Amino acid sequence: MNQSNSKVIGLALLVILILISLFSVKFGAVSISIQEIGNAFTHLIQGTEITDLNERIFMQIRLPRVIMGIFVGAALAVGGVLMQALFRNPIVEPGLIGTSSGAAFGAAFYFVLGATFKLNLGEWTLPIAACLGGIVSTMLVFYLSQSKNGGKSSVVSLLLTGIAINALFLSGVGFLSYIARDPQARSITFWNLGTLSGAYWEGLLIVAIVTTFSILLSLRYAKQLNALMLGEQEAQLLGISIFQLKIKILLINVVMVAVATAFVGVIGFVGLIVPHLLRMINGSDNRFLIWSGALLGAIVLTASDLTARLILSPAELPIGIVTSLIGVPVFIILLRRTNYFF
Amino acid sequence: MKKYLVSFLLLTVLVSCGRFSNKDEKQENEERIVCISKQYSEIIFALGAEENIVAVDLSSTYPPEIKDLPTIGYHRALSTETILAMKPTLILHDNNIGPEQVVTQLEELQIPMKTFGNYQSTIAGTDSLIHEMGDYFGKTEKAKALVEKLKSDMNLALEEGKKFTSKPKVLIIHFGRASNVYLVMTKNSVAAKMVEWAGGEMAVEAEGQMKQLSPEVVAAANPDIILLTDFGYDQLSQGNEIEKLPGIAATKAFQENKIFRVEEHDMVYIGPRTGENVLQLQKLIHPDESK
Secondary structure, eight states, X not given: OOXXXXXXXXXXXXXXXXXXHHHHHHOSSSOOOHHHHHHHHHHHHHTOOOOOHHHHHIIIIIHHHHHHHHHHHHHHHHHHXXXXXXXXXXXXXXXXXXXXXXXXXXXXXXXXXXXXXXXXXXXXXXXXXXXXXXXXXXXXXXXHHSOTTTTOOOHHHHHHHHHXXXXXXXXXXXXXXXXXXXXXXXXXXXXXXXXXXXXXXXXXXXXXXXXXXXXXXXXXXXXXXXXXXXOHHHHHHTTOOHHHHXXXXXXXXXXXXXXXXXXXXXXXXXXXXXXXXXXXXXXXXXXXXXXXXXHHHHHHHHHHHHHHHHTTTTSOOOHHHHHHHHHHHHHHHHHHHSOOOO | OHXXXXXXHHHHHHHHSGGGGOOOOOTTOSSOEEEEOHHHHHHHHHHTOGGGEEEEOTTOOOXXXXXXXXXXXXXXXXXXXXXXXXXXXXEEEOSOOOOHHHHHHHHHTTOOEEOOOOOOSSHHHHHHHHXXXXXXXXXXXHHHHHHHHHHHHHHHHHHHHHHOOOOOEEEEEEEEEETTEEEEEOTTSHHHHHHHHTTXXXXXXXXXXXXXXXXXXXXXXXXXXXXXXXXXXXXXXXXXXXXXXXXXXXXXXXXXXXXXXXXXXXXXXXXXXXXXXXXXXXHHHOTXXXX
């Protein structure tokens, strides 16, 4: 890896992200003029109330949505980087250890049985249910993968337990959609395709704080993850406690991914492809991958959301459809063109 | 690379045709109503009050001319901006809309929303709804006429019903099938009421409005008549798929060639045409005894 190279890439990603965000803020089902955007900010700075409908749409719907896309994209991509590094496995994505299937189960539980169990914390009920589901399932994976002798779980058993628990929770989601009434079943389907359309400032604030904090924290472990890429025993010889590193990375990942998923639903593929795209460009130093992953993840999700809103405008597609629809061909083309080894 | 681009563009063209691309031809209207309820939509058109309707949801499919209006998508997967792009001065909905966050956003933006009274899904309940909507749109007389028509059609149908000597078993399959499981309309559905009025009985005893049932249950129920809603029927009838469906060939309905297509919007809510639709159903269920 080349230091100046990664700076250039970083700068380029930053510029692209800013451009796409600007596009994304301006274009959508409702067209918002630059002047209206300016007015909205003037009102915000002066502390006066916004009365114009378009300005309010910008402030209350469009802007939080775009920023939510940036943070969720960053969270998913960095989650992907961390998990692929930890498991030293290219097919790993951030939801692998049960996080997204657990979150999906939490959400489905709320949709179908929320009224029966009188779960009601207003607009926070769904995110809390999903987040709890994600955390519980991940804890379960971690607990079950501990081997009896010594209590230390090997990476492989963690991976396999993750796959098994994912299947378990997804069958739970399947059962809930089976017993659900039609509208509830549809809610589950759409939640599992993800959408940024419900973004609001309070939720955004939580996602932003958790994501920023987690990414900064994970940068501290980048070097240790680099050492781990050599192999578990080699890393231990370098004085790294694999068990501690594993717990820390898993905790960072589960909190970051569970919170992001809780607010926007399951969005696939971003966490899988973004780390690979970056490795194709500039090698697999995790110090580089973490921060550039955050930028590229934000770009990919913001661009997908823009596409989701414009392709059928004024209607919009669930974003999970778009990330795969566009992500897959791009990914395959790149894979065929480059001489890429994990 | 080009290949991918072409297929992608093709896909874009494909998805952008259909009702999403309908032009908004009512730009000049001062009052702009978005209606997110198939039942409301049909009643509004029947009242002749559709002038200010600028967009409807995807499931509003009756009358046929409603398909010229732009749509704002599926009623459980709404997007705030899609609705606002129609510049609505009023949103009509029947509380069956989602996701919740979109409703919250619309409320926060203070977009006027209205739901008519929550009447029972019966003929009497629908009468009240039509009256209320008639008063609301200033079409009181037309509403009276619609209610009269509905009542007289229903009376006619119930009179007819008294003559029937048998009670055929009817199975209603919705949306065709997915992986060999049938989505069947059950006891509490509007369709079940209509079948009863038309002098039939539901072939399958199950609670709720719809249930996914296995082909075994369908075969064991041995319905005399099978009704398939439009989407499933059209999809399946192309390659004579219906006879190949598991569990269907064993039924009396199949052997006597009594598998029929029904329109979804005739069967899932009670509206001004329900009486007519029941009379139509009677022709399918009792071909020899009804007029």
